[in-house]
Amino acid sequence: MVVRIRRALSSATLLLCGLSLCPAAAHGDDTIGTDGYVHVAPNGVVLGVDPYYPADGNGGYDVADYAVDLSYDPAARFLNAKAVVTATTTQRLSRFNLDLRGLTVTSVKVDRVPASFVRRGEHELVVTPATTLATDTSFTVEVVYCGRPQPEYTPRGATGWRTTWSGGAVAAGAPHSASTWFPVNDTSADRATFHLDADVPAGWTVVSTGVRKSIHKGLQSWVEDTPITPSATMIAIDRFTVRESTLPAGTAVVDAFATGAGTALARNLPAVMDFLTGKLGPYPLPSTGGVYLPDRLAYSHPSQGRPVHGGAAGQAALVQALASQWWGNQLAIKMWKDQPMVESFARYLVWLWDEANGGSAIEQRYQDALRRVGADARFWGRKLADPGVGREFSVTDKGVLMVHALRKHVGDEKFFTVLREYPEIAVLLNQGWYDWELYTAAVADKDLTAFHEAWVHGTTLPPAELR
Known part of the structure; x- marks a missing residue:
């Protein structure tokens, strides 16, 4: 009976729970993407924007991949970066938005052609391509930007980019972490793959979501091929001690310890993973592990594949962060x-x-x-x-x-x-x-x-x- 229910519900979920983007008729021009992600049921009923954060996300396109190429100077706390967003239009687009908090944008190109842009509100980057994009067309947006990233303060503490006690940096948290360091369609309803190339001074290490692909001098590359929600992305820069291992099931483990962070919590990870896979089934990602900081974080953030833990994190935080890889990342929310x-x-x-x-x-x-x-x-x-x-x-x-x-x-x-x-x-x-x-x-x-x-x-x- 369980198998029969599962198959039936799989089909029902596809029919009942899909999402699309509502055309931006509210602007009076149906070629202008909305400045908030509008959820629409498969039957055409408009569910609306997120009632808590109506300006989160944007309309008119679905992102397939983010490729972020950055350099960071910990001493100056300064970021130079280029992000390439690969997406597909869901309507004709003469104008669309990305979400980026603070930071200075110096140039934008759409399909390698210079585009005009303006900043609006606290996080809107409004882009006007040289020519209107056709419906159902793949396109790229290249954004070059720089500055000193800042956290966003929420009722549960700081989220997004922040400086660590050791002078490094970490960007993790919800709901608005990603937009503090790269331009993004900041809604959980638009998942995408993620690529990061990061250049840091000698002695510094970059850890992110996904699988580490290469290290060449200061340049370090990470790839997340499992589509990820923006709030589940993570970057950490520090003088880490990195330990790599493999679980009995073959899952790669990458743990990164900042100076002053304990290692005891990480030693429990194999046992916790064994327990969780027994309850929840195969781990949904190719890599796991964690980032361990001595800092007082308000909570452990369950970044996809690699949660971030502060110095006060205990066993419960580890278990919950790893359980969230199923209930929170594989199964992600709408609003x-x-x-x-x-x-x-x-x-x-x-x-x-x-x-x-x-x-x-x-x-x-x-x-x-x-x-x-x-x-x-x-x-x-x-x-x-x-x-x-x-x-x-x-x-x-x-x-x-x-x-x-x-x-x-x-x-x-x-x-x-x-x-x-x-x-x-x-x-x-x-x-x-x-x-x-x-x-x-x-x-x-x-x-x-x-x-x-x-x-x-x-x-x-x-x-x-x-x-």
Whole structure:
């Protein structure tokens, strides 16, 4: 039955959950790409822009690849870079936008021909090619830029490019990390491959997402051939000690330790990966590992294939960051209000790991948590399906309880089908709460409306029969 459900849902997901770009008629000129990514259902219903960050992403094209060629001087904290964006038009385009925060753009070319450009707002780079681009046409945009990248400050801490204690730099975080250091279509709905060539002074090392392809003097190259969301990209520059190894399953491991960072956490990675692949299936990437800094980071960022951990990161952070490679990177969200969906499951995998390694039984942990919060209106009043702008990562303490309640409600067999197979069938199909609700009901083969309304959309303590 599991195989039959999986095949049926794979087809259903393709039909129900695809995304396209809405033509930019709102501008009064249907050749101008929107300055926010507009989600459109396959049936033509306009879902709109991300309600939390309506200017994120852009319309009129889909990106296939980013190729960033940069040099960075740690002493001056100065970046010189050229990015080549390869994309395909989804409409005729006389003008379109990219997202880039700060930094000085010195030239833009479209298909190697100089294009005019202006900066608008806090992150819009508006490009006008010399000639209008036809629909369904591949094109390239070359952007040359420079400056001192700056972080963006969010309720959960700094994200994007920041200087490390040792004088290096790291760019990681969500929701707006990528646009602090390269021009991007900054929406999770537009995944692309990623290539990085980085030139740094002698003694400095560059670590990024993907697979390291070459090191020649100061020039270091990384390639991510698995399409990646912008917020899952990462770059780190430091005087790293780099350790390479291979897991028993053949997955390459690249760990990078900045001066002062401990190595104990990284030693747990093989055991955690063995546990997670047992629960979630084969690791979806060719390489794993981590970047370990002594800095006080607000959180460990689950960059694709290579999470970034600060000095305070512990075992739970490692497990959650690696679990997010399935629930968060392979299965990526549509809009930022959907973030609690993947985050809650990644956190539940920490609970599973703890229980399997001598920690508290999950049911006891769940009951203890329910007793602690009681009917606290502040706790239950946060809606999982819509936590509010800036609070996308703030409700997983409620979300992890929802995940265990779902397990109790549908039974272990069907729950672990959801846990393992939803990320697998959703490869390159970004998912939201609505899609997840359809999927869980199909796997459970029962009406879960009351459960979803109480736990996902509700703002009060769910009734006893759903706990």
